Amino acid sequence: MNNPFHNPPPVEDCTPVMKKTILEIHAATQAPLGMILATVLFDMTLSVQNSIDVRRPNGSQGPVSTIMTVLADSGERKSTVANEIFSAVEEVETEENKKTDQEMEGWKIQSKLHAEKLKGVLAAIRKAMTKGKPTEELDVLYLKLVMEQPVKPKRIRVMFGPDITLAALKYALYETGSSVAIVTDEGGEFYKSNAAIDYPFLNSAWGGVGPKVSRRTSESFSVPDVRLSLLQMVQNALFQEHENGRGSMARASGYHARGLICRPASTQGFRWITAEQILRAATPVFTARVKALLRENIAHVKAGTLERIVMEFSPEAAIQFNQTGNRIEGMLQPGQPLCEFKDHASKLGENIARVAAVLEYFEYGPGPISADTLRRASEIVQWFSSEFQHIFGPGAQVDSFMSDINKFGIWLNSCTQREGKAVFEKSWVQRNVTFSLRGKARLEPILDHFVTTGQIRYIQDNKKTMIEVNPAYFQIGLFLHYRV
Structure with a gap:
């Protein structure tokens, strides 16, 4: 079903590199602009979510991760857009896997050598005890070797597909440094997973609260501080079927209220083939930035030196943020636009803050969130809000x-x-x-x-x-x- 509510996505309000990248990908794929905007924003979020937090003017601090849903029917080139935008992430993951494979080989050799050293010291302790000789020095050496056990390298994965189970997702957060993203350009596949309907877990993860897993037959674990983002590109009919069935609690649980959702207008029937050469100037800059941010974060995670940067608002932006919050509050009054969407409205301010932090850090680096960046973020989130109202509204x-x-x-x-x-x-x-x-x-x-x-x-x-x-x-x- 095409979107009869012609609500053009706010591409002009995006930050410079983001805007140019969206337009270049649109020119190359002729896919819906709104779908490209949502996917580019998700890619930016994925690349920074484990590097930064955002502190709102009231002092509350939290993640910048996102839940993104894009409704687009078959033929809208969802896979084409996803492959184009997430190629940089896949490249980083591939090179990281190769490094980890080499590190694992070294770890196996070191572990064998270490085990032999432990055996040798234990044998020496037993021999000394048999002869009635003191073992204090050998005991100290043994304890020292135990403390020097070679550490198994972490295999960092940034992005998972739709077939991941809930148990595998929780363990991935534990094993890979507490930050992952799930990306699916065929959301119907993710709907088959038990992870898709554990809304208490997904809602908590959106807020940065990780799982506690108790096991009888293997090691229990907990992840106190997680960063989880989720992108679903799904056909309208499958989305509606899921909402009427297994996903019936998505709205009631607050899952949709936390997320950004859109149903962009289709471009089918207007995708003309031309001989025009498409200039790619911004896209290489965008992908290079994604790769640099991911590599930097992975290096910190593996070295155990990760400290997230806290993005705060400039004084001017803080005033603007509070004014935006007051406008949202006023729209909750009877007869006002958000009167029937109080669940959604309750998360709008936080989503604006998250998007503003992502835009600022990705485009300009560490530093206070400017009033201009906040304005851009507000326009973007407002567009998603109008899409939410249309998708879940009375009509x-x-x-x-x-x-x-x-x-x-x-x-x-x-x-x-x-x-x-x-x-x-x-x-x-x-x-x-x-x-x-x-x-x-x-x-x-x-x-x-x-x-x-x-x-x-x-x-x-x-x-x-x-x-x-x-x-x-x-x-x-x-x-x-x-x-x-």
Whole structure:
């Protein structure tokens, strides 16, 4: 379903390198601008989330990590955009894996040598004890060797795919230095994971609170200070199906309120092939910055020297931030835009602060968040907020139902063309209709709509209920008026 709410993404309000990178990738892929903006912002967040925190003017301090959801149907080039933007992350991970492989070989050799030294000292202690000789010096040597046990190298992974389980995700946070991201350009795969519906864990991780895992058969562990970001690019129908099923608690739990969500307008039908050469000036600068930030952070994690930089607001930006908070508060009053979205509004200020810190540090480095950067962050988050209101607002159910009607009409029209007939058993329709529309609760309201509008009617053939289509409606292209 395309987005009828034409709300252009605030590309002009992005910081300079970010803006130029978005426009270059858009020119190369012709994918929706909003999808590119969201993915670029996520990549920036991923690259800095373990290096910085943000302190808001009221003194509260926390992570800059994000939960990002992009609704885009098949053919919108989600994978193309993801592959382009996250190539730098994958390059760093590949080179890091090679380094770790070499370090692991060295560790194995050192561990064997160390084990032999321990055996030798223990043998000497036993021999001395047998002969009644003192062992104090050998005891000290043995304890010294125990304390000098070679440390197994950490295998740092920055980015995980959609198939990660909840247990594997928690252990990854423990093993890799407490900071990871999950990225999926096919969100339906992530929805199959038990990690996708553990909203208490995901909500806590968004706030920086890590898991405590107690085990009976292996080592228990806890991660007190985590950084977890999540990007899901998912088709509209799969998102709606998940929300109506396994993900029904996502909104009620506050998961969606914490995140940034968008449904960018489609570019399909307007992606013209030209001979124009696309200049790539900003994209190499952007990818180089991503790689530099990740390499620097990984080096600190492996050396045990990580200390996150706290990004604070300049005096002017602090005043502006408080004014923004007051405007948001005013919009919660009856009849105001955020009156029905209090859960979402409660996290807007924090999301603005997080995005502002990411923009400032990525583009300009350490230093106070300027009023200009805060303004840009506010515009970006405001766009995501308007998308949230449209997706979850009063008209959302109507949009979803009209989308279902459109799908059913297209499917039934294809059946009449393929089968060359206008009468079908209702039970056959129930079994063979588009998968996302199956089930009585989903299909019956659609059939009722088609009966009411005269496009189909029920007839009885002995004990069988048959569906007869109205030939006046089922002709090629006639269902275009349902598309939204």
